[in-house]
Amino acid sequence: MTMPSIGSVAYEALVEATGSPVMGDVLLQIADAHVGVDEVFGYCCGEEGAPVPIASSGRIGSAQSRVSLYARQYHAFDPLMRDAQVEKNTAPTRAYRITAQDIPNQQYRRECFDTARLAEKFSFTRWRAGRRFILSFYRAPGRQPVSPQMLAPLAEMALPILRKHLELSSDEANLPLMERLLRRMERIYPEMTVREREVCARTLIGMTAEAIGLDLEIKPSTVLTYRRRAYERFGICNANQLMARLLA
Numbered sequence: 001m002t003m004p005s006i007g008s009v010a011y012e013a014l015v016e017a018t019g020s021p022v023m024g025d026v027l028l029q030i031a032d033a034h035v036g037v038d039e040v041f042g043y044c045c046g047e048e049g050a051p052v053p054i055a056s057s058g059r060i061g062s063a064q065s066r067v068s069l070y071a072r073q074y075h076a077f078d079p080l081m082r083d084a085q086v087e088k089n090t091a092p093t094r095a096y097r098i099t100a101q102d103i104p105n106q107q108y109r110r111e112c113f114d115t116a117r118l119a120e121k122f123s124f125t126r127w128r129a130g131r132r133f134i135l136s137f138y139r140a141p142g143r144q145p146v147s148p149q150m151l152a153p154l155a156e157m158a159l160p161i162l163r164k165h166l167e168l169s170s171d172e173a174n175l176p177l178m179e180r181l182l183r184r185m186e187r188i189y190p191e192m193t194v195r196e197r198e199v200c201a202r203t204l205i206g207m208t209a210e211a212i213g214l215d216l217e218i219k220p221s222t223v224l225t226y227r228r229r230a231y232e233r234f235g236i237c238n239a240n241q242l243m244a245r246l247l248a
Helices: 009-015 023-034 061-073 080-090 107-113 148-173 177-188 194-204 209-217 220-233 239-247
Strands: 040-045 051-056 095-101 118-127 131-139
Touching: 009 023, 009 095, 009 148, 009 239, 023 040, 023 131, 040 148, 051 061, 051 148, 061 107, 080 095, 080 118, 080 131, 080 177, 118 148, 131 148, 177 194, 177 239, 194 209, 194 220, 194 239, 209 220
Parallel strands: none
Antiparallel strands: 040 051, 040 131, 095 118, 118 131
């Protein structure tokens, strides 16, 4: 089988997504076009402690829910975690293939593989600055067989970018909630006007139309008009749906 190459277009797309909530989606699109992938999950962890999610995206169900479950409890049952100390003192990047049948814990296998109709994952790990960075590519049954070597060039490209993505995301986490919401809306919905973002951000933190009107010095009816226009333009039904998109 001829190994497809990872070109400059893919690299540029990852760089442009660095620091933005769409990193997981961009990585999944590139990986799927490369060899056929159904879910991606990038995270890091120290020598002890739970994984810290960096970016994720999936095609079936809630990939974010699986990420949360893995980070909270299921990582302890992942065969990948056994070789942490071995990796730290050997090759800079190691590759693993783990099938659903390799998972010893039935609940972990059911929640993170079976319910999502995923059969295997290819994971690439690298230690940097005392942390283990891991990028996993999940594939559904029936996909054309691939080897770790076919995904290795993408992993080598993406792992350093994920490290930078984590740094930028951490910087944003120190900002007030209002500023974080405004920045994320600007990245995800660049067509949204400044006033629409101001209204929607205040809605998301629980302000009423009357309170938003006083804060922005506009009428409550005008607040409702800006919010309705923004929701309709982007196919959003309510504030909960908008928040879910911003935090995905």
